[in-house]
Amino acid sequence: MASHRKSRTPGARVAGIRTPALATAALTSVALLSQTADAAPGDDRPSLEEVEKKVGDLYRQAESATEKYNAAKEKTTKQRKQVDTLLDDVAQRTQKLNEARAELGSYAAAQYRTGAGMPDTATFLLAETPQDVFDQRQVLDRMTGRQKAAVDDYVTQQTETMKKRQEATESLRTLTETQGDLKTAKATVQKKLADARELLSELTAEEKARLAAIEKRKQQEAARKAAELARQQAAQEQAEQQEREEAAQQGGGSSEGSGSGSTGSADTPPADSSYAAKAEKALAFARAQIGKPYVWGATGPGSYDCSGLTQAAWKAAGVSLPRTTYDQVSAGTTVPVSQAQPGDLVFFYDDVTHVGLYIGNGMMIHAPKPGTYVREESVYYDGESAIHSIVRPA
Numbered sequence: 001m002a003s004h005r006k007s008r009t010p011g012a013r014v015a016g017i018r019t020p021a022l023a024t025a026a027l028t029s030v031a032l033l034s035q036t037a038d039a040a041p042g043d044d045r046p047s048l049e050e051v052e053k054k055v056g057d058l059y060r061q062a063e064s065a066t067e068k069y070n071a072a073k074e075k076t077t078k079q080r081k082q083v084d085t086l087l088d089d090v091a092q093r094t095q096k097l098n099e100a101r102a103e104l105g106s107y108a109a110a111q112y113r114t115g116a117g118m119p120d121t122a123t124f125l126l127a128e129t130p131q132d133v134f135d136q137r138q139v140l141d142r143m144t145g146r147q148k149a150a151v152d153d154y155v156t157q158q159t160e161t162m163k164k165r166q167e168a169t170e171s172l173r174t175l176t177e178t179q180g181d182l183k184t185a186k187a188t189v190q191k192k193l194a195d196a197r198e199l200l201s202e203l204t205a206e207e208k209a210r211l212a213a214i215e216k217r218k219q220q221e222a223a224r225k226a227a228e229l230a231r232q233q234a235a236q237e238q239a240e241q242q243e244r245e246e247a248a249q250q251g252g253g254s255s256e257g258s259g260s261g262s263t264g265s266a267d268t269p270p271a272d273s274s275y276a277a278k279a280e281k282a283l284a285f286a287r288a289q290i291g292k293p294y295v296w297g298a299t300g301p302g303s304y305d306c307s308g309l310t311q312a313a314w315k316a317a318g319v320s321l322p323r324t325t326y327d328q329v330s331a332g333t334t335v336p337v338s339q340a341q342p343g344d345l346v347f348f349y350d351d352v353t354h355v356g357l358y359i360g361n362g363m364m365i366h367a368p369k370p371g372t373y374v375r376e377e378s379v380y381y382d383g384e385s386a387i388h389s390i391v392r393p394a
Contacts, residue, residue, distance in 0.1 A: 060349065063353045086164060093157060097158055222377070230361035276343075281318075286310075286359075293374075294370055296370060299311065314394070328391070329355075334390065334391055349386060352389075
């Protein structure tokens with residue numbers, strides 16, 4: 001009996017299995033389709049880690065531009081005062097110049113009235129008596145001396161006035177350039193912050209949650225590093241205290257100064273009691289600012305940027321610091337991280353664009369970045385490599 005099943009031709013059987021070339025093509029198509037699906041419009045976006053790095057970079061760039069803005073603003077203020085002083089000086093000298101000019105005019109009029117320009121013979125012939133001639137000559141001699149002094153004064157005032165006007169013109173030109181730098185720095189800050197906000201706004205709720213988790217892990221690691229530094233400093237202080245006690249017992253030294261609560265080494269002088277007292281005042285001020293918002297370019301009292309906070313804190317302790325991080329980093333003695341004492345300034349990044357106030361135990365008070373508030377945080381908040389230097393300002 002003939003079979004009721006229809007016979008298959010060779011090509012009708014699973015072509016992908018029977019023909020290697022077709023199988024390869026099919027698999028390639030599937031792979032391409034899979035890649036196309038994975039690279040759909042939603043997947044060409046940067047990874048969350050890339051977004052985090054980009055946002056961090058933008059904030060640091062904004063902080064760098066903020067310090068440039070602060071420097072330009074401070075320079076503008078000084079130059080404006082200088083220009084105002086020069087313009088006042090020019091006004092006063094112009095007044096003196098006008099007075100000297102008026103005095104010369106009065107002498108010219110007097111000469112006209114007295115006939116001082118006439119020949120001596122004519123003067124003698126027109127005089128009523130010889131005494132009149134004598135008196136008139138005396139007056140003219142005295143007038144000639146005063147005229148010479150008046151001319152000399154006029155020339156001097158004119159020269160000085162022209163010099164001051166040139167200085168004022170140059171100062172105005174420099175001021176205009178600095179104002180241009182100020183405007184550029186302000187625009188740069190605003191652009192960087194806007195870019196950072198735009199990147200963050202494009203994140204989904206899930207991505208924001210993951211980003212927060214990444215940030216939490218970073219904070220935990222920073223706290224661990226701070227605790228490690230605190231243990232190292234405590235052990236170092238204990239060892240130094242023991243050395244002082246042993247030296248005192250052996251009569252080879254004294255324990256004088258051991259109550260200062262500071263550490264030191266052969267290369268790093270300890271923070272003395274007067275520094276500790278000033279640092280305590282600076283820290284008390286800084287703690288009172290916790291919770292106030294970061295605002296770029298702000299120096300208080302309602303908000304601060306990083307260098308504005310450290311400047312204000314040390315000002316409360318009677319110590320004057322420069323306005324910017326670039327200048328503050330040179331306003332004291334550099335010490336190792338292991339020797340950091342409360343009140344020391346902690347600077348960050350190769351371009352020295354951030355600063356905080358060390359409070360001990362690996363922690364600091366600082367104004368971190370836009371959208372945040374003044375707070376206590378580990379000095380390792382952005383990793384150990386981010387720390388640039390520690391400076392003792394007083």
